[in-house]
Amino acid sequence: MGGIMYQNILIESLDYFGRGIAHIDNKIVFVYNALPNELVNIKIINNKKRFSEAIVTKYLKTSPKRIDSICPYFNKCGGCQLLNLNYEDTLNFKLNKVKELLTKNKINVNNLEIINNENNYYYRNKLSLKIINEEIGFYENKTHNLISISKCFIANNNINTVIDNYKLLNIKNGDLIIRCNSNNEILLIINSQDKLNIDINNLKEKIKLIGIVYNNETIYGNNFYYERIYHKLFKISYDAFFQVNSYITTKIFQELENNLKDSKNVLDLYCGVGTLSIIASNYANVIGVEIIPNAVLDATYNAKLNNSSAKFVLGDVAKTVSKLEIDFDTLILDPPRSGIDKNTINFILSKLPSKIIYISCDVATLIRDIKLLEFKYELISYKIFDMFSYTYHLESFVVLNLR
Numbered sequence: 550m551g552g553i554m555y556q557n558i559l560i561e562s563l564d565y566f567g568r569g570i571a572h573i574d575n576k577i578v579f580v581y582n583a584l585p586n587e588l589v590n591i592k593i594i595n596n597k598k599r600f601s602e603a604i605v606t607k608y609l610k611t612s613p614k615r616i617d618s619i620c621p622y623f624n625k626c627g628g629c630q631l632l633n634l635n636y637e638d639t640l641n642f643k644l645n646k647v648k649e650l651l652t653k654n655k656i657n658v659n660n661l662e663i664i665n666n667e668n669n670y671y672y673r674n675k676l677s678l679k680i681i682n683e684e685i686g687f688y689e690n691k692t693h694n695l696i697s698i699s700k701c702f703i704a705n706n707n708i709n710t711v712i713d714n715y716k717l718l719n720i721k722n723g724d725l726i727i728r729c730n731s732n733n734e735i736l737l738i739i740n741s742q743d744k745l746n747i748d749i750n751n752l753k754e755k756i757k758l759i760g761i762v763y764n765n766e767t768i769y770g771n772n773f774y775y776e777r778i779y780h781k782l783f784k785i786s787y788d789a790f791f792q793v794n795s796y797i798t799t800k801i802f803q804e805l806e807n808n809l810k811d812s813k814n815v816l817d818l819y820c821g822v823g824t825l826s827i828i829a830s831n832y833a834n835v836i837g838v839e840i841i842p843n844a845v846l847d848a849t850y851n852a853k854l855n856n857s858s859a860k861f862v863l864g865d866v867a868k869t870v871s872k873l874e875i876d877f878d879t880l881i882l883d884p885p886r887s888g889i890d891k892n893t894i895n896f897i898l899s900k901l902p903s904k905i906i907y908i909s910c911d912v913a914t915l916i917r918d919i920k921l922l923e924f925k926y927e928l929i930s931y932k933i934f935d936m937f938s939y940t941y942h943l944e945s946f947v948v949l950n951l952r
């Protein structure tokens with residue numbers, strides 16, 4: 550079936566990754582850049598036993614929901630999957646995806662809503678790029694072919710100014726991470742085997758450069774930046790996590806506060822630079838746990854900076870939690886995509902805090918973990934935050950109460 554062309558294929562719906570779903574001879578075909586109810590000619594590009602993938606060779610009938618993508622690299626670079634839909638419909642896609650997954654897993658929730666991203670283009674404060682043979686860009690979806698770009702339409706303008714001027718870095722091959730705060734200050738993190746030859750003076754004229762970290766060494770300025778957000782100030786080291794969408798992050802902080810009014814003792818697992826802990830410490834005693842050493846140092850520093858009593862512990866959550874001799878009524882979980890490990894689930898079930906606030910960037914592992922806790926915890930509310938607009942990714946904020 551590979552390379553084979555098919556005509557007059559009807560797209561039935563969208564899959565979890567924003568690809569169109571069609572069926573040919575009872576086999577499922579995922580079609581890139583195809584929307585429900587569109588009629589298309591396709592070419593198979595990947596033929597597996599249980600499914601195939603295809604690209605559109607001709608649109609015979611297009612959906613009224615289709616828009617012209619703002620980005621010339623859409624459907625080439627692997628970054629955004631939904632730039633062919635108007636924004637309202639990308640939100641409906643995410644809402645329906647969560648509804649379907651909850652229904653499939655027999656999880657009831659009365660309060661399900663989505664919070665939109667007011668600035669749904671140019672919102673990212675961090676971008677990870679490849680430089681290959683002096684060209685800058687992203688890998689093509691599922692390959693290591695570079696799609697060179699001159700701009701990213703979901704990254705903020707300061708980041709795009711760095712892309713405009715990347716030649717001043719004089720890097721032939723390497724990885725470039727650009728981080729930026731709301732004061733337009735830029736931190737560059739570079740990993741490369743090339744001899745260091747950055748035109749820093751020229752770069753400083755183009756951007757508010759506050760630091761360059763080259764192969765984990767600080768070669769200019771600082772290896773951290775500050776972000777002022779939600780009336781707080783956070784120091785963020787070059788290798789510490791911070792949410793990529795600052796506007797949505799303030800909405801999440803607000804939501805967290807709304808859910809903490811009755812909390813007295815909070816445990817914040819996967820706490821990063823201490824953002825959620827410090828907000829929670831307005832209401833409760835808080836302990837945070839985090840695995841990245843610089844992030845824990847930042848968190849401790851940030852607590853002082855914001856007059857917070859929150860305390861932090863360095864460690865792998867899976868190995869650390871059972872050693873913590875603490876009682877807590879509220880548990881905040883904000884893990885990486887892999888979700889919560891078995892040890893931690895058992896720890897939660899042995900402690901039984903009255904409330905769990907689970908923030909997740911991966912709906913599949915979130916639902917898996919809700920199922921593991923379900924016999925003791927009831928899902929009270931589910932809010933989707935559109936942290937990653939025009940991509941299939943979404944941020945979930947769920948509240949679970951002890952039954």
Ligand SMILES: C[S@@+](CC[C@H](N)C(=O)[O-])C[C@H]1O[C@@H](n2cnc3c(N)ncnc32)[C@H](O)[C@@H]1O
Nearest residue numbers: 790819820821839840841864865866883884885
């Ligand atoms: C999604 S981030 C959340 C960070 C923080 N709550 C925030 O809002 O900025 C997940 C964090 O978990 C940390 N992490 C990943 N695996 C971990 C583990 N096994 N134990 C402890 N922390 C871990 C990461 O370094 C990262 O800071």
